[in-house]
Amino acid sequence: MGPEEQYRAYLADGKFMIQRSVSTGAYVFYPRIFIPGTGETDLEWVEASGEGVVHSTTTNRRSPEKGGTFNVSLIDLAEGPRMLSRVVGMASEDVTIGMQVKARIDEIEGIPAVIWEAS
Amino acid sequence: MASDMRHLRGQSACVGVATFGTGECPGWSSLEMMGKATLMALDDAGLKIGDIDGVWAATAVHAMPSMSLAEHLGIVPKYSSGSNTGGSSFMAHVIDAAVMLDAGLIDTALIAYGSNQRSWGGFRTVSEPVPFESDYQVRLPINAYALAAARYMHEFAATREHLAEVAVAARAWASHNPEAFTRNLITVQDVLDARMISDPLGKLDICLVTDGAAAIVMKRADQAKDFARPIYLLGAGMAHDHRMISEMPNLTTTCATESSWRAFGMSGLKPKDIDTVQIYDAFTINTILFLEDMGFCEKGEGKDFVSGGHIAPGGGLPVNTNGGGLSCVHPGMYGLYPLIEAVRQTRGDAPGQQIPDVNLSIAHGNGGVLSSQCTTIWGSVDTL
Numbered sequence: 001m002g003p004e005e006q007y008r009a010y011l012a013d014g015k016f017m018i019q020r021s022v023s024t025g026a027y028v029f030y031p032r033i034f035i036p037g038t039g040e041t042d043l044e045w046v047e048a049s050g051e052g053v054v055h056s057t058t059t060n061r062r063s064p065e066k067g068g069t070f071n072v073s074l075i076d077l078a079e080g081p082r083m084l085s086r087v088v089g090m091a092s093e094d095v096t097i098g099m100q101v102k103a104r105i106d107e108i109e110g111i112p113a114v115i116w117e118a119s
Numbered sequence: 120m121a122s123d124m125r126h127l128r129g130q131s132a133c134v135g136v137a138t139f140g141t142g143e144c145p146g147w148s149s150l151e152m153m154g155k156a157t158l159m160a161l162d163d164a165g166l167k168i169g170d171i172d173g174v175w176a177a178t179a180v181h182a183m184p185s186m187s188l189a190e191h192l193g194i195v196p197k198y199s200s201g202s203n204t205g206g207s208s209f210m211a212h213v214i215d216a217a218v219m220l221d222a223g224l225i226d227t228a229l230i231a232y233g234s235n236q237r238s239w240g241g242f243r244t245v246s247e248p249v250p251f252e253s254d255y256q257v258r259l260p261i262n263a264y265a266l267a268a269a270r271y272m273h274e275f276a277a278t279r280e281h282l283a284e285v286a287v288a289a290r291a292w293a294s295h296n297p298e299a300f301t302r303n304l305i306t307v308q309d310v311l312d313a314r315m316i317s318d319p320l321g322k323l324d325i326c327l328v329t330d331g332a333a334a335i336v337m338k339r340a341d342q343a344k345d346f347a348r349p350i351y352l353l354g355a356g357m358a359h360d361h362r363m364i365s366e367m368p369n370l371t372t373t374c375a376t377e378s379s380w381r382a383f384g385m386s387g388l389k390p391k392d393i394d395t396v397q398i399y400d401a402f403t404i405n406t407i408l409f410l411e412d413m414g415f416c417e418k419g420e421g422k423d424f425v426s427g428g429h430i431a432p433g434g435g436l437p438v439n440t441n442g443g444g445l446s447c448v449h450p451g452m453y454g455l456y457p458l459i460e461a462v463r464q465t466r467g468d469a470p471g472q473q474i475p476d477v478n479l480s481i482a483h484g485n486g487g488v489l490s491s492q493c494t495t496i497w498g499s500v501d502t503l
Binding site: 004030055056057058059060061062070072073074082083084085086093097098108109111113 | 250251252254255256257258261262265266267269270273314315316317318319320363364365366370
């Protein structure tokens with residue numbers, strides 16, 4: 001199983017896991033078979049702290065008939081890497097850059113996904 | 120000496136350009152449009168189909184466009200490529216062509232584009248889905264550019280009014296260009312009042328969805344001197360540092376810093392030498408970021424640089440003099456259009472407002488989500 005499928009298997013099991021290089025301690029997301037740029041392959045899966053900060057945010061004004069408006073944000077994980085996700089549980093327009101957020105696992109149209117809410 | 124292209128300065132030239140079906144071109148296929156633009160560019164140069172021995176093409180909907188185009192034209196090229204780095208593809212093709220012309224592997228390069236997307240019912244792409252980001256049903260490319268714009272506003276205290284200045288300037292240039300799809304003048308307030316699409320980008324912060332085809336023909340300098348209006352490639356550089364917006368190292372600094380550094384290095388020129396600037400402006404934030412990253416102003420100062428009509432007709436620096444992707448044409452991938460506007464301005468035959476005494480123009484392409492950057496610098500024979 002490749003790293004993407006492994007990540008999804010963890011998610012389906014209710015776990016938000018990311019990778020870390022044993023030798024350098026550097027974290028990786030999105031999951032890969034090596035550290036991008038340097039190539040270390042000694043990656044282990046560790047549970048993410050689930051803590052993050054909103055790096056940027058937008059409100060995607062999708063039409064109501066297509067499912068309506070939703071938030072799209074870039075989240076800086078406490079471990080370092082950045083991920084694209086959504087901040088939920090509040091009006092999308094009220095999500096601000098620099099906001100502290102906490103991860104939980106939910107589903108978006110049937111696909112398990114890490115999403116974030118104000119912490 | 121590695122990574123040094125100075126020996127290619129002025130060694131190739133664009134000898135013919137054409138645009139076709141700009142705006143709406145109902146009833147034509149994308150390939151037919153590309154073929155027509157090719158014939159027109161050959162005619163502009165005084166060449167024939169049989170002269171072409173190198174073919175480059177990229178579109179959003181063809182996986183093998185250079186083969187389709189060569190077959191359509193009925194030629195057997197010595198080399199062809201459909202390499203696709205999004206909207207910067209065509210500037211990258213120029214680098215390929217310049218190198219292969221200089222090496223003597225080909226004698227006549229064709230670079231072409233065509234899209235009937237508007238007449239077919241909107242933006243389509245064969246681009247691969249983005250891993251992980253796709254799970255969130257992110258709308259690309261718009262959400263990605265909105266995230267960069269929001270971050271820029273946060274870091275540099277920029278406002279939607281600053282972004283709007285870019286759209287207002289583009290429209291003012293377009294108002295002089297009979298080829299432009301939208302020519303009615305707009306105000307900053309019009310941009311602010313337009314329907315919000317992905318905050319902070321509203322409808323008028325976002326490029327048009329049009330049809331359009333374009334083609335250029337390039338020759339080696341020793342051949343180009345016999346043509347009527349050769350415009351020489353003085354500098355070129357490329358870089359890309361991510362594919363997905365979540366992997367962009369810094370949302371407010373693109374690697375146009377690197378591509379332009381290489382292009383200026385090859386040409387021996389500086390931003391202050393440039394007479395017109397043609398930038399891939401798919402969104403208002405692009406123009407601000409690329410003017411900064413190419414060194415026309417400092418990082419964070421772009422918001423003021425574009426304000427007060429400074430990049431509009433009559434301003435200090437002519438930017439996107441055809442009206443840009445925001446107001447002239449945006450047929451899915453816009454990259455050949457700014458390149459052709461740079462050549463036309465330097466030749467002195469721009470279809471819209473011609474800037475007097477142009478000798479040097481820059482054409483900068485952007486692809487993906489601020490991902491691939493390719494800068495080209497073009498000069499008249501006097502700049503050799």
